[in-house]
Amino acid sequence: METRDDVEEFAALLRRLKGRTDRSYGSLARRLNMNTSTLHRYCAGEAVPQDFAPVERLAAFCSATPEERLELHRLWLLAVAARQRVRAAASAGSPPAAAEETREAQETGEPEPAPATEPTPAPASTSASTSSPAPAPAPRPWYRRRRVLASTGVACALLATLGSLSALSTDRSSDAAADPHSSAGPRTTAPTAPHGSSKTKPSASSSPSAAGHGSSSPGANKAPASSAPGTGPTAAGKPATGLPLTWHADSQVWQGGCGHDYVIDKTPAQVPPPPxxxxxxxWAATQGAVHGRQTMVQISVQGRSSTAVVLEALRVRIVSRGNPASGSAYAMDQGCGGELTPRSFTVNLDADRPIARPKDGADSEHTIPAVHFPYRVSAEDPEVLLVDATTLAHDARWYLELDWSSQGRSGTVRIDDHGRPFRTSSIKGLPRYWYGTNGSGERQWVPYGD
Structure with a gap:
C-alpha cells in the first residue's frame, strides 16, 4: 500500500503541473518530445520514468517554482524506489508477468529488461548417451520467437521489393526496345509540389482582394488554395494540394478586455457611449474609428487535418506611414487592469523594419513562456497568436505574413483585416476623452483625467 501511495503522490503532482498549461496530453507531449501515451501513463500513476530528464522538462515548461522542483525530485525518487520493489517481487513470477514488464517498458520508453539467461545443461556421460535417446530440444522462449518472426518478415519484404524493381526494369527495357526514338537517359517526372506552394511575398502595392486569403469572416477574400479540400495524399498517390491550415484574425482586441483607444473625427456629442x-x-465601423496608438490582433491558427503544419516565421509588412489621423481619441476604459498579461508578439510600427518579437506573459504567480518559431499546429492542436502593434508618431497601414511548411511543401499566408491592411494611428497631441460623469451627474464623454 505504501508503494502505491508513493507513485500516486508523484503522479498527482504531475497532474497539477499539467493543469496549469490548459493543454491536452497530445499537445503537451509534443512540446516535451515525448509519446502521448507515455505522458498519460506517468500522470495516471501507471508508470514511472527511469530518468528524471522528462520530468525536469515538464517542470520547466509548466513554470514550476524551485520548491516544486525539489518536491518533484523527492517524489520521483520515492516512486522509482517503489517501482523497483514491485519489479523485484515480480521477478520470480511467471512468463506472463515478464511479458507485462516488457510491454510497459516499450510504452514508457524505458529499456526493455534483458531476458533471463537459460541454464546450460551439463554434458551427459558417454555411457548415458549410448544407453538412452537424447532428450527433445526445449521450445524457444517467446521473445526469441518474436525476433525470428520479425527477421523473417523483413527478409520477405526485401525479396518482394527486389522482385518489383526487377520487373520494373524489365518493363522499361521492353518499352525502350519498342520505341526506338525514346531517349536512353533517365526519365524525369513533373514536380510534385502544387502550383503556388512556394513562398510568395505580396508587394505593398498589390490589391487587398488579390493578396488576402484569411478566413476571418464570411465576407473575407480568400485565395483559391484556402478553399481546397484536405491536405493529405489521395488514394492514387497524388501529392497533397491546397492550403494545409486555416486561420482567423480578430483585430478588435482590447488590453485586459477593457483598455483601448479609437481615433474618431467627430465631436464628443456625436459619439455614442462605448460598447x-x-x-x-x-461600433467602430459605424463611427469610422481608427485604432489609436495600439492594435492587438488575435490570430487563431489550426491545421486542416491531423498532419502537423510547422509555422516557420511571422513577419510584419508596412504598406504606408503618414501623419496621424485627425480627430479626437476616445478611451474605452476607466483605468481598468488585470493580473493576467498574455504572451504576445510586440511590434514597433515606428521602426524602419518592424519585427514581431516574442514576449513572455505572466499571471499572478507564474511566467507564461512566449511562443517561439518554429511551432507546430494540427487539427487537434490549434494555437492562438497575439500580436501587439503600437505607434507613437504615424498613421501606419500594415499586415502580417505567416510562413508554413508541411509534408515537403511550404508557403506564406497573408494575415490582414478582411482583405485590407490593419491601420493604427498615433494619438499624440490629440484631445482625449473617456465616458464618465459630468458636474451634473450625467454620463457623457468628458476630458480624460476629469
Missing part, C-alpha cells in the same frame, strides 16, 4: 469588446467591430 463592450464583443460589439467593438460594428
Amino acid at each position: 463592450v469588446q464583443q460589439d467593438a467591430g460594428s
Whole structure:
C-alpha cells in the first residue's frame, strides 16, 4: 500500500503541473518530445520514468517554482524506489508477468529488461548417451520467437521489393526496345509540389482582394488554395494540394478586455457611449474609428487535418506611414487592469523594419513562456497568436505574413483585416476623452483625467 501511495503522490503532482498549461496530453507531449501515451501513463500513476530528464522538462515548461522542483525530485525518487520493489517481487513470477514488464517498458520508453539467461545443461556421460535417446530440444522462449518472426518478415519484404524493381526494369527495357526514338537517359517526372506552394511575398502595392486569403469572416477574400479540400495524399498517390491550415484574425482586441483607444473625427456629442469588446467591430465601423496608438490582433491558427503544419516565421509588412489621423481619441476604459498579461508578439510600427518579437506573459504567480518559431499546429492542436502593434508618431497601414511548411511543401499566408491592411494611428497631441460623469451627474464623454 505504501508503494502505491508513493507513485500516486508523484503522479498527482504531475497532474497539477499539467493543469496549469490548459493543454491536452497530445499537445503537451509534443512540446516535451515525448509519446502521448507515455505522458498519460506517468500522470495516471501507471508508470514511472527511469530518468528524471522528462520530468525536469515538464517542470520547466509548466513554470514550476524551485520548491516544486525539489518536491518533484523527492517524489520521483520515492516512486522509482517503489517501482523497483514491485519489479523485484515480480521477478520470480511467471512468463506472463515478464511479458507485462516488457510491454510497459516499450510504452514508457524505458529499456526493455534483458531476458533471463537459460541454464546450460551439463554434458551427459558417454555411457548415458549410448544407453538412452537424447532428450527433445526445449521450445524457444517467446521473445526469441518474436525476433525470428520479425527477421523473417523483413527478409520477405526485401525479396518482394527486389522482385518489383526487377520487373520494373524489365518493363522499361521492353518499352525502350519498342520505341526506338525514346531517349536512353533517365526519365524525369513533373514536380510534385502544387502550383503556388512556394513562398510568395505580396508587394505593398498589390490589391487587398488579390493578396488576402484569411478566413476571418464570411465576407473575407480568400485565395483559391484556402478553399481546397484536405491536405493529405489521395488514394492514387497524388501529392497533397491546397492550403494545409486555416486561420482567423480578430483585430478588435482590447488590453485586459477593457483598455483601448479609437481615433474618431467627430465631436464628443456625436459619439455614442462605448460598447463592450464583443460589439467593438460594428461600433467602430459605424463611427469610422481608427485604432489609436495600439492594435492587438488575435490570430487563431489550426491545421486542416491531423498532419502537423510547422509555422516557420511571422513577419510584419508596412504598406504606408503618414501623419496621424485627425480627430479626437476616445478611451474605452476607466483605468481598468488585470493580473493576467498574455504572451504576445510586440511590434514597433515606428521602426524602419518592424519585427514581431516574442514576449513572455505572466499571471499572478507564474511566467507564461512566449511562443517561439518554429511551432507546430494540427487539427487537434490549434494555437492562438497575439500580436501587439503600437505607434507613437504615424498613421501606419500594415499586415502580417505567416510562413508554413508541411509534408515537403511550404508557403506564406497573408494575415490582414478582411482583405485590407490593419491601420493604427498615433494619438499624440490629440484631445482625449473617456465616458464618465459630468458636474451634473450625467454620463457623457468628458476630458480624460476629469
